[in-house]
Amino acid sequence: MPDLKERLRSHLVELARERDPYFATQGHFYVQQYIRQQLAAWGTVEHHDFAVNGRTHRNWILNLAAAKRQNRPPILIGAHYDAVPGTPGADDNATGVSVLLEMAKAFSEQPANYPIRLVAFDLEEIFTQSDTFGNVQYAKFLQKQPLRLMIALESIGYCSHQPNSQKYRPGLDRFYPTQANFIALVGNVPAILDLIRLSRCIRRSGLGAVWLPAGMRGQIVPATRRGDHAAFWDRGDRAIMVTDTAEFRNPNYHKSSDRIETLNLNFLTQVCTGLTEGIRLL
Numbered sequence: 001m002p003d004l005k006e007r008l009r010s011h012l013v014e015l016a017r018e019r020d021p022y023f024a025t026q027g028h029f030y031v032q033q034y035i036r037q038q039l040a041a042w043g044t045v046e047h048h049d050f051a052v053n054g055r056t057h058r059n060w061i062l063n064l065a066a067a068k069r070q071n072r073p074p075i076l077i078g079a080h081y082d083a084v085p086g087t088p089g090a091d092d093n094a095t096g097v098s099v100l101l102e103m104a105k106a107f108s109e110q111p112a113n114y115p116i117r118l119v120a121f122d123l124e125e126i127f128t129q130s131d132t133f134g135n136v137q138y139a140k141f142l143q144k145q146p147l148r149l150m151i152a153l154e155s156i157g158y159c160s161h162q163p164n165s166q167k168y169r170p171g172l173d174r175f176y177p178t179q180a181n182f183i184a185l186v187g188n189v190p191a192i193l194d195l196i197r198l199s200r201c202i203r204r205s206g207l208g209a210v211w212l213p214a215g216m217r218g219q220i221v222p223a224t225r226r227g228d229h230a231a232f233w234d235r236g237d238r239a240i241m242v243t244d245t246a247e248f249r250n251p252n253y254h255k256s257s258d259r260i261e262t263l264n265l266n267f268l269t270q271v272c273t274g275l276t277e278g279i280r281l282l
């Protein structure tokens with residue numbers, strides 16, 4: 001556990017820097033290469049390229065074998081590696097990518113029951129037009145290929161133990177904790193059993209976990225669509241976003257203050273441990 005925490009910290013140090021693909025091209029390139037190099041320690045890294053406004057963007061992919069029965073549909077775990085201009089994006093989403101990189105190690109050393117496909121997505125933050133997103137482009141590229149489950153790691157390292165530190169959309173606040181020290185799993189209705197099983201495993205690692213089913217592909221609470229998972233809801237896959245709820249608790253959301261020092265690395269480590277264990281049991 002202390003080792004894992006230190007490895008996560010060293011990933012964060014490399015990843016948390018300005019890295020939007022338009023105004024921070026150097027940082028963006030640096031982070032791309034860091035991800036490729038880290039994933040390459042565990043297998044053959046593939047890439048999926050797509051063009052937006054005459055520029056090529058790149059999703060990185062690593063496939064890992066299942067313990068047995070390789071013909072099962074894979075569990076796809078994704079995290080976007082770009083950031084909003086003007087922020088080092090430590091929580092959003094260097095935390096998600098750090099855990100993605102540690103999952104490469106974890107599922108190489110001890111495979112899951114399903115093949116694991118790790119994808120680092122480009123271009124989640126910049127445009128409001130969603131068909132330019134790296135996740136949407138990749139979901140299209142998959143065509144009809146079935147997935148066992150899609151999991152998006154989206155801002156997973158910020159927590160606060162202060163009373164009333166957790167904010168909600170009106171209506172939800174009566175049902176959920178007011179202290180911002182839990183991790184949230186938001187999934188579509190077909191993923192409910194997985195939501196329950198994964199939350200249980202995260203709780204076993206010592207962390208509070210709550211889950212929220214999002215009906216109608218998240219159209220009822222549009223904030224639940226913000227992440228790499230929504231494109232997979234639209235495809236009809238089981239898909240879950242794992243998140244600290246970002247702007248609903250983190251005052252540094254999309255600001256230059258979204259820095260490593262503001263994160264809770266014990267929290268991040270517990271998310272990583274609990275989720276990895278949970279995915280192995282699926």
Ligand SMILES: [Zn+2]
Nearest residue numbers: 092093154155
């Ligand atoms: Zn994000």
